[in-house]
Amino acid sequence: MTDAPSEWRPLHWTGESLVIVDQTALPDEERLVECRTIDDVAAAIREMRVRGAPAIGISAVAGLALAVQGAAREGGDWRRALSAGEALLASTRPTAADLFHGLQVARERVASAVDAAEAAHLLGQLVLELLDRQWAIDRALADYGAGLLRSGTRVLTHCNTGALGTGAFGTALGIIRRAYELGRLEHVWVTETRPRLQGARLTVWELRRSGIPHTLIVDGAAPFLLARGEVDAVLVGADRVAANGDVANKIGTLGLAVAAERFRVPFYVAAPLSTFDPETPDGNAIPIEERDPAEVLRVKGTWIAPADTPVRNPAFDVTPHWLVTALVTERGIIPAPDRRKIANFLAANGRGTSVEPGETGRDER
Numbered sequence: 224m225t226d227a228p229s230e231w232r233p234l235h236w237t238g239e240s241l242v243i244v245d246q247t248a249l250p251d252e253e254r255l256v257e258c259r260t261i262d263d264v265a266a267a268i269r270e271m272r273v274r275g276a277p278a279i280g281i282s283a284v285a286g287l288a289l290a291v292q293g294a295a296r297e298g299g300d301w302r303r304a305l306s307a308g309e310a311l312l313a314s315t316r317p318t319a320a321d322l323f324h325g326l327q328v329a330r331e332r333v334a335s336a337v338d339a340a341e342a343a344h345l346l347g348q349l350v351l352e353l354l355d356r357q358w359a360i361d362r363a364l365a366d367y368g369a370g371l372l373r374s375g376t377r378v379l380t381h382c383n384t385g386a387l388g389t390g391a392f393g394t395a396l397g398i399i400r401r402a403y404e405l406g407r408l409e410h411v412w413v414t415e416t417r418p419r420l421q422g423a424r425l426t427v428w429e430l431r432r433s434g435i436p437h438t439l440i441v442d443g444a445a446p447f448l449l450a451r452g453e454v455d456a457v458l459v460g461a462d463r464v465a466a467n468g469d470v471a472n473k474i475g476t477l478g479l480a481v482a483a484e485r486f487r488v489p490f491y492v493a494a495p496l497s498t499f500d501p502e503t504p505d506g507n508a509i510p511i512e513e514r515d516p517a518e519v520l521r522v523k524g525t526w527i528a529p530a531d532t533p534v535r536n537p538a539f540d541v542t543p544h545w546l547v548t549a550l551v552t553e554r555g556i557i558p559a560p561d562r563r564k565i566a567n568f569l570a571a572n573g574r575g576t577s578v579e580p581g582e583t584g585r586d587e588r
């Protein structure tokens with residue numbers, strides 16, 4: 224067991240349900256939602272009541288556990304229920320690598336189960352294991368990331384990458400929390416993160432709980448602050464890291480990376496190994512989730528443009544690896560990531576196969 228304290232956690236596995244903090248209700252209300260079936264879990268993920276790549280991955284495994292429990296109760300074909308559950312969950316949010324990594328880990332865990340009861344037990348135990356392990360992963364990643372920051376650092380972060388996003392301590396926001404614990408963090412610029420406002424609603428909420436100094440800005444103000452020298456480092460999370468180091472993350476991340484490079488500010492991406500996908504060769508191959516146009520047209524139920532206005536609403540964008548100063552993981556830092564470095568890093572950490580030294584994988588800019 225890790226040293227996970229009884230700290231506040233937004234995900235709780237009861238053994239027969241997944242209890243989540245409904246992130247669509249924050250910051251107005253800390254509402255709990257109990258997911259008793261895989262359909263409940265799939266709906267919660269699709270509606271972003273639970274969100275954030277690692278939290279989505281753990282929730283997906285809980286959904287499969289509930290599906291197999293149902294087959295055990297009804298005497299149904301549990302392997303068919305598992306396959307149908309995988310397909311349902313895979314359709315919810317196609318960009319987050321952790322979701323597919325969670326489905327793979329679950330499938331491997333029950334490969335030799337002899338019946339539905341054993342499979343249900345194994346998956347329930349896996350949910351608890353993943354929740355516990357996420358704490359250790361986040362804390363290790365936070366330590367590596369905080370080591371990159373010097374005293375007095377002013378950080379800019381995008382979207383929400385805290386406990387709400389991982390179910391534990393957080394990734395980029397975990398680095399921020401750890402750096403603050405170590406006395407290295409002076410201030411956090413928080414982008415509101417249109418259209419779902421994860422920064423304004425969730426990151427501000429988490430920073431207030433942690434007592435960390437912060438200022439909320441509109442997304443468009445970030446390049447201005449970078450140009451004015453008011454940011455010492457940009458810290459963001461990830462939803463998928465491709466084999467060459469290209470990063471899919473919340474829409475708006477690419478613009479931050481371009482501005483950070485132009486104004487010579489380090490751009491760090493916090494990503495646990497579960498967010499790396501060696502099967503995705505580069506950023507062009509990452510499926511980018513397109514969400515409901517109403518998310519853009521309405522803010523808290525108020526229309527800000529005519530309902531029939533044409534809208535594009537990609538939930539993520541892709542930052543090329545050559546704009547990433549370093550990837551921060553729970554197993555260490557990957558500076559100036561490229562295909563070879565990532566392949567060798569993953570191979571050294573039990574995920575994938577290494578490549579020859581001469582093969583840099585340095586893609587053309």
Ligand SMILES: CSC[C@H]1O[C@H](OP(=O)(O)O)[C@H](O)[C@@H]1O
Binds near residue numbers: 274275381461472474
């Ligand atoms: C540790 S959360 C990682 C990642 O997930 C968020 O996306 P969403 O709010 O749509 O689930 C955001 O891109 C974070 O950087």
